[in-house]
Amino acid sequence: MSSENQCRFTARLRNVRHLAAVIKSIHFKDIATCRISPDGLTFILEESRCLFGRCLIQKQIFEDFNFMPPMTDGAPLNSESQQEPRFVSQSGSQHGSNQYYSQRMPPGYSPDGTANFGINLATLLSCLNMFGTAGSSSIYTGDGTGGAIGGSLNSGPVTAIKLSYNGTGTTFNLTLEDDGVVTTCGIPTFDPEPPVDFEFNEENHSKIIMKAQWLEEGLRDLDATSDRVVIRLSPDIPHLRISSLGTIENLDVNYSQGDVIETFVYQYNRPIEISYNFSHVLNVLRVCPMATKANMAIDSKDFMRIQFLLPVVEHKYLFAEYSFSPLEALD
Template identity: 30%
Template sequence: CSLFLNYKRQKFRFSCLCHAEIFQEFAVQEKSVMFWINLSVLDCLTIFGTSSLPGTSTALRMCYRGYGYPLMLFLEEGGVVTVCKINTQEPDELLDFDFCSKNVVNKIILQSEGLREAFAELDMTSEVLQITMSPDKPYFRLSTFGNAGSAHLDYPRDSDLMETFHCNQTQTNRYKISLLKPSTKALALSCKVSIRTDTRGFLSLQYMIRNEDGQICFVEYYCCPDEDIAEAEL
């Protein structure tokens, strides 16, 4: 099962890749089903399934009858069922970042705890997040340039948070924080994150999420470097 969230005219793509085994019940009649929904509607669903009662969990059932029909969500919590109907839209062509493994220059796997701490400590009034990956010092550096000035956070290659470090050349690229923020929700749920860059400086963030039953799914996030910054440096 692949769920794609694409923003029109924005230069990033957010996708969730799940195996059928992660669901208690999974039945898809057609080989591929694709549609768009308004993300602002999903934000409204946060009023459901947020009980703080111990031992209470929320079950979700998703149903879709086909082209032209709404997406049906059934949320059950503590014996109470909420039914949501979300209108679907005609999908445009998916953004293709042509991000191939053979073009990957640098790759690290980091425990998500390290990236969560970075997002909490760095100055998010900055418009961009600068990422430096290098076979030499500083190895892996995150930088912001906000109202309080420049801030840098370095991770040595032998850090306890670093699980894999494969850097072939020094790369420094900047990415708009406004485009990266949607991925922080997946970051909060993940246990590991794979960070890759290709020859063009395109960024791939792959979050590994383990559910309560120990099953694993992945959320992948792609973002292009800030072209305004790159042109200004030419």
């Protein structure tokens, strides 16, 4: 492929921990798809069409972010106005609303010009921790008004990083700098896995927003040996019940609006119960300790999506998301 048909991407981040933390939050398997768009970087994972993970590092997180989509045989379309990213669509191909190119894209690119490639997350995380500074937590855990509750963003040594990618067939390059010492890693990329045709119904769903801490504590109180977890939603108290079905006993955790639930949107006048693979749902425990908010939504086909807000500094956030297919109806 000629160089003019390749994308050009470079980005700089002052603290490598931010990138490492959000990738770790969805790292339930090694092989992932990385998607680079004008809005930022997205990493996407999928397991057996039942479990989906996604994280977004918006371009606003970076000190410097430059992405040039590849050229086609036609001229690029209008890309003057860009909306803020919307981290709500499972497809992930558009975080905003712009279409940049109408002509056919080269292999490895979406119709809108975003770059897509496969990458090994274990290798990526190992490279990010080259100086041993990516493992400790530095996620800002403030209360949203700037007052820090937990650790400091600048605690411990800080490693800066530059990312670059030159298109299909090239390596994903990391240049890390720590106290004047510079090292460069080139991670092989490969053709991404075919995308799964899954789209969450944004127009018809129930929604629950609570502190991530409450969701984490509830899940840890259940029987982790259970093969399924049951989510019960009701217009009456308790509005949300999460139950594990064990071989000896069933355990329940109840949540109600005004007590733990901050926002409750429910579209039915009767309770519903939906079961999910509990081992899949427990993956959210990777992200809960770093997140402040959990947004749980269940659509009309019983697909469940939980989005997490990870504050970095005041008014800047990372986003992580898990989605789950329902199991068969309970007997």
